Structure formats: C-alpha cells, structure tokens
Amino acid sequence: MDDRTTLLRPPPPDPSKAPIENVLEVTELAVLGPDIFTNARKPWHPPGARGIYGGAVIAMCLAAGQRTVPDDFNVHSLHAYFLLAGSGQLPILFHVERVRDGRSFATRTVQARQKGRCIFTTTISFVREGSSGKPGSQASHSSPMPRGGGGDDDDDGQQPLRPPPDDFDGEPELIKQGPFQSDRIEIVNRDSAHAHEKKTRQWFRARGRIAGGPPAHLAALAYVSDSYFIGTVSRIHRLWRFPFNAKEYDDLPADVKTKVRTLHEWEGLGSDPRDMVGQPVVGMMVSLDHSIYFHEPGKVRADEWMLNEMESPWAGDGRGVVTQKIFSKDGTLIATCVQEGIIRLKEEAKLEEGKGSKL
Numbered sequence: 001m002d003d004r005t006t007l008l009r010p011p012p013p014d015p016s017k018a019p020i021e022n023v024l025e026v027t028e029l030a031v032l033g034p035d036i037f038t039n040a041r042k043p044w045h046p047p048g049a050r051g052i053y054g055g056a057v058i059a060m061c062l063a064a065g066q067r068t069v070p071d072d073f074n075v076h077s078l079h080a081y082f083l084l085a086g087s088g089q090l091p092i093l094f095h096v097e098r099v100r101d102g103r104s105f106a107t108r109t110v111q112a113r114q115k116g117r118c119i120f121t122t123t124i125s126f127v128r129e130g131s132s133g134k135p136g137s138q139a140s141h142s143s144p145m146p147r148g149g150g151g152d153d154d155d156d157g158q159q160p161l162r163p164p165p166d167d168f169d170g171e172p173e174l175i176k177q178g179p180f181q182s183d184r185i186e187i188v189n190r191d192s193a194h195a196h197e198k199k200t201r202q203w204f205r206a207r208g209r210i211a212g213g214p215p216a217h218l219a220a221l222a223y224v225s226d227s228y229f230i231g232t233v234s235r236i237h238r239l240w241r242f243p244f245n246a247k248e249y250d251d252l253p254a255d256v257k258t259k260v261r262t263l264h265e266w267e268g269l270g271s272d273p274r275d276m277v278g279q280p281v282v283g284m285m286v287s288l289d290h291s292i293y294f295h296e297p298g299k300v301r302a303d304e305w306m307l308n309e310m311e312s313p314w315a316g317d318g319r320g321v322v323t324q325k326i327f328s329k330d331g332t333l334i335a336t337c338v339q340e341g342i343i344r345l346k347e348e349a350k351l352e353e354g355k356g357s358k359l
Helices: 020-025 054-066 212-224 233-236 244-252 254-266 348-353
Strands: 025-028 037-039 073-082 093-101 105-114 117-128 180-181 187-188 199-206 282-294 306-316 320-330 333-345
Touching: 020 037, 020 212, 037 054, 054 073, 054 093, 054 105, 054 117, 054 212, 054 282, 073 212, 187 233, 187 254, 212 282, 233 282, 233 306, 233 320, 233 333, 244 254
Parallel strands: none
Antiparallel strands: 025 037, 037 093, 073 117, 073 282, 093 105, 105 117, 180 199, 187 199, 199 306, 282 333, 306 320, 320 333
16 A cells, blocks of 8 residues: 555655745646645654644645636735644645636635645635736835844944845754754844733745746745744743753753753743743644735745744733734835734643643
8 A cells, every 4th residue: 555645656856946846846636626736745744743834734725826827916915724733644635716817816715635624724815917007106105124233324223134144054953954044033122021012033045046936936935934923922921832841951861951952042032941940831832824915926035035023912812913024135025924823821730740742
C-alpha cells in the first residue's frame, strides 16, 4: 500500500525557484472535477503544534484560487477560518468555487479538505489591475514606516527603521529552518504596564529568489503572515509557553537549556528564561480566523526584506485579537492583517501537577 502523505508523488525540488515556491506548489486534479487542486509536497508540522502550519494552508488556498482568475486580476483581500487541525500525514484537497466574475472584481471561496472534512475555508477577492482609474485620481493615504532608534537629523530624534544588510547571516542555527529568513523580534514599549501599548517588530524575507512572478510573491506573503501572529499576545503579556515549568529551567540538560534560551531571546523576551518564573503559563493557543488586506499587490517582493509590526487591541474571554502591518523595505505599507485566536492559561493546580502542554 502506498503510504505517501501527498496524493501524487512529490516532484523533486525545482532549483530555479525559491524554497517557498516549492513548499507552496499545488497541482490541479482535473480527473476529480473542475477547480480541484492538491498539495505537491508534505506541509510543515511545527514541533509541539496541534496541526500543520496554518500559513501554508492559507497560502496554498490562495495559490489555488489564483489559478482560476485571469492574469490581470490580483488578490486584494482574504478572509479565512481555521476549522480543524490539519494533519501532515494526509493529502489536502483544495476545492475552489467561482462565486463571481465581474469586470473589476472576482470572488472565490476555497475549502481545504482532508478525508472529506473541511479543515480550513477562505473567501478571496481579486481586483483587475487599473480598474480604479488613473493613478492620483482616487483618495489615497497610508501609514508610514515605523520609526525607532535615534538620530540628530530628525526633529523627533528617530529615524525610519532600516532592514538588515542583504548579506545578513545573524540567525542562530536553531532558527535557520524553513523557507523564510528573519531577524529577532523587538518588543516596543516592553516596560509599559498596559499590554495594548506594546508592539512587536521583525524583519523577514523569503530565502532565495522567487521566480514565479506576482502570484508567487503574494502567496509567499500569505504564508509568512501567520508567523508569530497570535503569539503576540503571549509576548506582550509575558506568558510562559514551554512544556515545563520555568523554575525547572536550571535542571534541564545543557543542550536543552541552550535551545530554550535561544528561542526565548529570539522572541524578544530577554536573555534569561528564569526571569519568567511566576509568570502565567499558556495552556492552549490556537488561531481561529485570519484576514489579509493586500494594499499594493504589484509592489510585493517577498524575497526582499519586509517589516511586520504587530499589536493587540484586545484580549479576554479566552481569546485575543492581533493586528499586523507589513511594510516593504522602502517603507510602503503592502498589507494589513488581523487574526483572532484562543488564548487559555493553564490553571495553577494543573501547573503544579506538571501536566504536559497542549501546544
């Protein structure tokens, strides 16, 4: 019996494409019906997570939907719900429904299914290039690139943030995985007593050079938009997320302590995990929904440095909401994202019993 985790035998990686393009490749299955696609390769299941990485499902749904619209239509918004944890051991079928095709806009719904069950659903809207009229003939504004640091040449003592150098190689070995490269997370206003006043910032880019044109860049942006997203709530509240009590850190094997310290510092939480002793502990953290507004589709270059800035306007009742702005390296706001997720803290009694984390 063939126990492959994809419906078709995975093709060898295409060296002419960036790693993210190979990760997100979908194949049309015309033999099963119109507008049905499947993943070409096994999706990533993050260690300790309930299911496969949500950003991969978002991006592959977008890739499938893009295959059903004319070339001069670009995605401008995507609204999705995570319904069930996806398995990395089962193929995914992406069913695209052509809801509407107009002169200026086209709408698609895409369902991702495993074993006949819908694990993820999204509605995607596309707009035809140039359909809004000539440049300069519409109302227009945009949030500017965040500022930070210091400088004598600015009245406010701050300068627009600058990306890492093109030859950046500052990731720890533990972080050098996957199709995206990133710098460490910075927490702004980290000493504020109010979580809603804090923000996180991080530079990131796809590894290699993307060869597939605008659709590939947009799918790559969708993929990375889910990275560290709902986890923003845990960072601004300084919640402990590892599957052991923070006060047990000193008793860990040396190699495990190094990994924990590296991840803790990379997420902007400081250099010493022991500072988290006594902090609340995450019992469950799961994304519920995800929205992306693509403001400048033609300017997205996912293989060049981009900056995200995340903040949370609200958390309560076991849930949290996070907003994200994504800027190109020249300061253009290219996307705004919103996500809501489940954020449940571990009860103190269960924490003392040493029960394992659900993450």
